[in-house]
Amino acid sequence: MAVTQLVEDILMDLVESMKKIGIKIETVMQESSSGQFEMTFAVVEGIEAADMLADFKTAAYVYLQKKGLNVEFMTCLHPGLDSNGCHYNFSLWDSHGRNVFADLDDEEKLSTISRHWLAGMVEHAPAMVALMCPTINCFRRIGSEWAPQFANWAEENRMASFRVKIERGGNVYIENRLPSGACNPYLVLAGTLAAGMDGLRRKLVLPRPMDESLRLPPTLGDALIALEMDGLMREALGEKLVELFVHSKRTFEVDEFKAFGELSDEEMLLKEKEYYYHPY
Known part of the structure; x- marks a missing residue:
């Protein structure tokens, strides 16, 4: 065989x-x-x-x-090979069974609700990265082929952080492409909801598609700072959870890996595998 x-x-x-x-x-x-x-x-x-x-x-x-x-769900196992993502696809429906992200009369088929929701996700994307790319190794994926580099959205574009999909029948759903294979799905769900609902509450204006004015954090350390500075995420997730999450990641990962700063990229990946590679 x-x-x-x-x-x-x-x-x-x-x-x-x-x-x-x-x-x-x-x-x-x-x-x-x-x-x-x-x-x-x-x-x-x-x-x-x-x-x-x-x-x-x-x-x-x-x-x-x-x-x-x-x-194995580790994000990047081997140099030169594509990383593991964990895309989260979702839509929003009302009590009458209607997809409230969709507006068939709109030129782009997007409702006002979906635009505000997307705008919230774009604004909070830097903080969301800490929740959805929670290891040092995850950041080998950010900006790589088929992975996002900027906080942006677009219809049917796999390079966007948030990809809008429109089905043949007119239903609209969003693909959150930030999460890596190493993500905690509960934090992905919580971060997505917090960001989208903030966009709805504040009626945020959606930037143009594939906007490149806001770059995603390039390292876990930078992402943790973005999370600390995001008041909405701290409030939505709980101050204590964010405090403990940031402290543990900074102490046991960011600070520990600083000691390996002189290693080559290949040697660093071996260290990452020693730390993160634990086959399920």
Whole structure:
């Protein structure tokens, strides 16, 4: 049996095994790097999305371990290969079952609500990066191919931080492309909601598509500063949570890795793997 057929059989069996415990995987595809695969989950409401991803990570580890294999969600494992992202797709619906991000009469099919929501995400993107790219290693992905570099949005553009998708029937949803494979899905959900709702409350004006005036933090240290300076995020997440998150990341990751500043990039990646590579 060819290796590719063996891998396909394992993945399909994994999908069926996940289905039995309520984890609904809709698509599986091979990505651009060796051993890299993308899976998409069925549409669910609210916090169920975070629950599903958290459960999947644990269940996939157990299943693949029995096959003598490992699954790894570390953002960047090898130099020159594409990194692992964890895009969060979502839409907003009212109690009547109407997608309130959509406006079929608008030239761009975007409602006023979706514009304010997107504007909030763009404004708070630098702080969101700390929550959604929570390791030193994650920042090898920021600005790389198919990953965002600026706090911006666009329709059907994979280089934007927030990609707007319009379905054939007119439904609109947003793909938050900031999260890395190492993200905590609950913080992704919390940060996305806090930023979007702030845009709604303050009726923020949406910048032009693919605006490059606000660059994303290039390092974890910079992202932590952005989070500390974002009053809305501190209030929404809770001062204590932000304080503990920033302290632990700064003390046990940023400060520790400063000691390796003289290493080459390849040597630094090896250090990152020593610190972060823990196969599920």
